[in-house]
Amino acid sequence: MTKKWIVSLLQGASCNCMRHVEQVHCLVIKVGCISSTFVIGRLIWCYVLSPNGSLQYGRLLFDEMGDPKQPFLWNTIIRGYCKSPFPLEALRLYNRMICLGTRADNFTFPFVLNACARAFTIVEADEKCSLSCKGAEVHCRIVHSGFEGNGFVQNSLIFMYSGYGQVEFARRVFDEMPIRTPVSWNTMIVAYDRCQQVDIANSLREEMPTKNVVSWNSEITKLVKSGHVDAARQLFDQMPERDAVSWNAMIAGYVTQKQYAEALELFRQMQITGDEPTEITVISMLGACAEVGELESGRRIHAYIQEKGFKVEGFMGNALIDMYAKCGCLDLARHVFHRMTMKHVSSWNAMIVGLAVHGQSEEALELFTAMEQTQIRPNMVTFLGVLTACIHKGLRDEARRYFRSMSEDYGIKPDIKHFGCMVDLYCRLGMLEEAKQVIDTMPFEPNCVVWRTLLSACRSSEGVNVKLAEKAIQGLLQLGPLEDMDYVLLSNVYAEGRRWKDVATARSIMLDSKVVKNPGYSQIQVGL
Numbered sequence: 001m002t003k004k005w006i007v008s009l010l011q012g013a014s015c016n017c018m019r020h021v022e023q024v025h026c027l028v029i030k031v032g033c034i035s036s037t038f039v040i041g042r043l044i045w046c047y048v049l050s051p052n053g054s055l056q057y058g059r060l061l062f063d064e065m066g067d068p069k070q071p072f073l074w075n076t077i078i079r080g081y082c083k084s085p086f087p088l089e090a091l092r093l094y095n096r097m098i099c100l101g102t103r104a105d106n107f108t109f110p111f112v113l114n115a116c117a118r119a120f121t122i123v124e125a126d127e128k129c130s131l132s133c134k135g136a137e138v139h140c141r142i143v144h145s146g147f148e149g150n151g152f153v154q155n156s157l158i159f160m161y162s163g164y165g166q167v168e169f170a171r172r173v174f175d176e177m178p179i180r181t182p183v184s185w186n187t188m189i190v191a192y193d194r195c196q197q198v199d200i201a202n203s204l205r206e207e208m209p210t211k212n213v214v215s216w217n218s219e220i221t222k223l224v225k226s227g228h229v230d231a232a233r234q235l236f237d238q239m240p241e242r243d244a245v246s247w248n249a250m251i252a253g254y255v256t257q258k259q260y261a262e263a264l265e266l267f268r269q270m271q272i273t274g275d276e277p278t279e280i281t282v283i284s285m286l287g288a289c290a291e292v293g294e295l296e297s298g299r300r301i302h303a304y305i306q307e308k309g310f311k312v313e314g315f316m317g318n319a320l321i322d323m324y325a326k327c328g329c330l331d332l333a334r335h336v337f338h339r340m341t342m343k344h345v346s347s348w349n350a351m352i353v354g355l356a357v358h359g360q361s362e363e364a365l366e367l368f369t370a371m372e373q374t375q376i377r378p379n380m381v382t383f384l385g386v387l388t389a390c391i392h393k394g395l396r397d398e399a400r401r402y403f404r405s406m407s408e409d410y411g412i413k414p415d416i417k418h419f420g421c422m423v424d425l426y427c428r429l430g431m432l433e434e435a436k437q438v439i440d441t442m443p444f445e446p447n448c449v450v451w452r453t454l455l456s457a458c459r460s461s462e463g464v465n466v467k468l469a470e471k472a473i474q475g476l477l478q479l480g481p482l483e484d485m486d487y488v489l490l491s492n493v494y495a496e497g498r499r500w501k502d503v504a505t506a507r508s509i510m511l512d513s514k515v516v517k518n519p520g521y522s523q524i525q526v527g528l
Contacts, residue, residue, distance in 0.1 A: 021046045021053065040065065041073050048080030053311065055080050056341040067100050075107045082115040085314045085344035087122070090115035091134065098141075106150045109142050113156035117163030124379075135160050155183050162191030182208075186218040193222040217245045224253030244278045252284045260288040264297060279310055286319035295327040312336060318346050325354025345376050353385035361393035380412055387421035391428060399425050416442070420450050427457030432465050439475075451475040455486065459493045469493040484510070 025043055040061065047058030062068075062077045074097045081090035094112045098104065104112075116135045123131055139157060147153045154177050161170035174180070174188045185208045192201035201222065208215060216239050223232035236242070236250050247270045254263035267285050270277060277285075282301055289298035302320060310316060317340045324333035337343070337351045348371045355364035368386050371378065378386075383406050390399035403422060406412045419442050426435035435454055439446050451472045458469035473490055476482055487510040494502040 110156035356389035361389040364389035
């Protein structure tokens with residue numbers, strides 16, 4: 001049994017699922033090929049990069065090798081983390097690789113540069129500066145290593161600098177390229193579009209030697225990001241040929257603009273035409289299903305994920321948890337969550353928020369405790385879920401403790417949503433003066449949601465607090481014209497306080513302002 005035969009097993013059709021990869025792994029150990037770098041490298045590739053693999057297993061196998069000297073092993077594991085929700089780990093591995101004296105090659109640098117760009121979108125504001133410095137350091141090492149003329153490396157540099165918002169550095173790399181591919185042109189055009197330098201982007205489009213599907217996709221993406229979805233759809237319909245990126249851009253545009261029915265219909269058309277949906281397509285569609293409560297469509301997409309063998313990890317796992325939680329299927333959300341081997345903070349957030357919103361407060365807080373024990377650092381969204389759990393359970397003291405913990409233990413400054421949670425909690429407990437004190441001590445101006453929370457509570461609290469209701473109305477008036485619900489809430493407060501003259505005045509003002517009360521409605525899905 002040769003090493004080549006084992007590698008052919010890993011490359012062949014027999015490795016269509018994780019179970020087959022594990023079986024070949026057992027065979028490798030049994031026949032004594034575990035010391036072969038070539039075989040182990042292919043195994044790591046299957047675990048880390050194949051649609052049916054597991055980044056966690058791949059990392060365990062990589063760590064068992066000690067500190068390998070072969071760059072392709074480092075490249076594989078770095079690439080795996082670059083594609084995952086953990087791009088910062090890719091940078092840590094790169095640092096370790098360099099410190100051990102392993103020479104980075106022309107494959108290493110594109111993965112590292114892409115990891116820099118992806119990490120920039122998820123780190124806190126105070127970490128972005130050090131990440132920019134890291135990108136510049138990698139660029140210097142590229143020049144020192146003699147890869148500054150490599151086309152793939154140059155395209156990745158343009159992508160990284162445009163992701164940083166440093167479009168002038170991206171343009172400098174672009175101008176120095178002796179040969180520009182369509183990817184180079186499109187990356188540079190998207191960089192200018194992202195920085196809202198539309199004239200320069202359009203000028204580059206006119207200079208572009210040939211217009212291919214990538215060019216069409218670039219224009220569609222530009223229109224979608226600027227909110228011109230209808231114009232993007234016209235361009236999409238005119239395309240002589242489409243690829244997965246074309247469909248993904250258009251579907252994502254509909255989802256961004258909250259045109260979920262159009263997104264679902266376009267997804268159906270994509271399947272009819274025979275174009276294969278990618279993981280990005282599926283994640284966008286799960287987001288659409290979550291927002292409109294399309295549980296049956298979400299289940300069909302989950303079945304498609306299982307049929308195609310996509311890994312339910314990272315962004316895919318998060319999207320499934322969010323979809324099931326928002327559709328009220330907490331058991332299915334739990335099932336997905338507990339089967340995920342590597343949980344990013346966003347995975348914990350999706351589950352904690354889902355539980356909290358549906359009143360499972362104790363379980364949500366237990367999950368937060370478990371999250372802390374895994375040493376995963378919570379973020380602002382985590383604490384929104386935690387405070388929401390406290391609200392539904394009426395846990396005043398616990399909410400105060402978590403609110404203080406944000407800044408004292410984790411250095412997270414509460415934003416208006418966190419203060420709004422505290423206002424909501426006090427209002428539900430009938431502690432209106434405490435709620436007003438929170439509003440008065442907020443480090444920023446309260447918004448409409450905060451004032452309406454207080455206004456609504458003035459009617460339901462004991463004794464009816466007309467004075468605070470009028471203060472809430474004054475706060476709303478400073479933010480703009482009153483809405484129908486504001487007049488109705490104020491009128492109801494006056495009615496509870498038996499101030500009939502003020503009730504008539506409020507309703508008269510509402511009529512004079514031609515404000516009409518919008519009727520309430522509910523949606524249900526039948527025939528499931």
